[in-house]
Amino acid sequence: MLTVSTRSGAVCSSSCSCLPLRPSPSLPPSPQNINILFKPFSRRSLLAALTVSGAPFVVSNDPNLPAHARGLFQMPAVRLTNRYFLVRAGESEFESLGIINTNPVTKTSVDSGLSEKGKKQTVRAAFGLKEMGACESNCWIWPSITQRAYQAAEIIASVNGVSRSYIVPEYSFLDARGLGAYEGRKLEYVSEVYESDSISPSIRPPPIDDGTPNESISDVFVRVTQLMSILETQYSKDTVIIVSPDSDNLSVLQAGLIGLDLRRHRELAFAPGEVRFVDANSIPTYKQPPSAVFKCLNPPNCN
Missing domain, CATH: 3.40.50.1240 (Phosphoglycerate mutase-like)
Structure with missing residues (x-):
């Protein structure tokens, strides 16, 4: 079963659920906040949220693997392992x-x-x-x-x-x-x-x-x-x-x-x-095209 460990201490599985192991310091204990803390998340929305927020996470089959041991794959690729x-x-x-x-x-x-x-x-x-x-x-x-x-x-x-x-x-x-x-x-x-x-x-x-x-x-x-x-x-x-x-x-x-x-x-x-x-050995460095249509200072993330 796929397990995602987050810095907040949550352990999430591919069964589309995520329960924090300890209360968030930003949410004081209350009946209302308990519902927020234990609200289920889908696998895709959870990881998308982590990606957007920049929070480090680990994708591993080992639930005991420390959260700081791995990081999110970065684009563009600096290197490829496979x-x-x-x-x-x-x-x-x-x-x-x-x-x-x-x-x-x-x-x-x-x-x-x-x-x-x-x-x-x-x-x-x-x-x-x-x-x-x-x-x-x-x-x-x-x-x-x-x-x-x-x-x-x-x-x-x-x-x-x-x-x-x-x-x-x-x-x-x-x-x-x-x-x-x-x-x-x-x-x-x-x-x-x-x-x-x-x-x-x-x-x-x-x-x-x-x-x-x-x-x-x-x-x-x-x-x-x-x-x-x-x-x-x-x-x-x-x-x-x-x-x-x-x-x-x-x-x-x-x-x-x-x-x-x-x-x-x-x-x-x-x-x-x-x-x-x-080809992992020949991923080129992208050069900006001389174009008034496509202007991008931080490819591939451009608006």
Whole structure:
């Protein structure tokens, strides 16, 4: 079970609960404050809050590990402990119909799986990884639990001779970016989302009440940074294949690693079934473009 230890003394588990071990000094004991102190938090919102606040935290399987022993993975990356391959799953059934589908409620549905074209794209990706020698010395495959991403992971494992025990499903940090009110609309409407992204990474799509999140690029950035924090502390000198159901997780992650202004993440878009190797030894220093449109003093975090 994943355990997160915070400086405040709280111990949180992946079962989406967080109970402080001692009262906060800023909240005097009272019946009202007890409800605040013991209010449950979701795994994603807790870690997002810690990221925004800058509070150090530890991601570990050992609940006794001291909180100061590890830190949050920083973007852009100074170094990488592991080798990483980024893979976008092949075309989904919804994509084949030209429909936007990002609601996490349906992410494990068969309808969210790979289309016939998507399966072929993923097979090509799997053989591409084999040609690149991704799993010659063993590898870990980290797919989103989303149906198409997990199907892609199984195909990659089969082609590369990787045991299913080396497939580690990720339950929330690799969810497809939630597009809010665009859910169920035609795929071409995604261009409107990317126009907003180019203005500010903090702009969210319009909300909707069907359970679909409306995530900004900054929200996605928080998720993929947390994912890298886990991978960089859980493994050392290993190969990790990250399998995402969509492009935005990967383009934002790559932009963060190289220090590219997040408003330009679309320039790094992944096609269905595309594979890229992240070279830990050649992450470039990002230089500001001579542009009046993109001005960023602290990439990748720019508004």
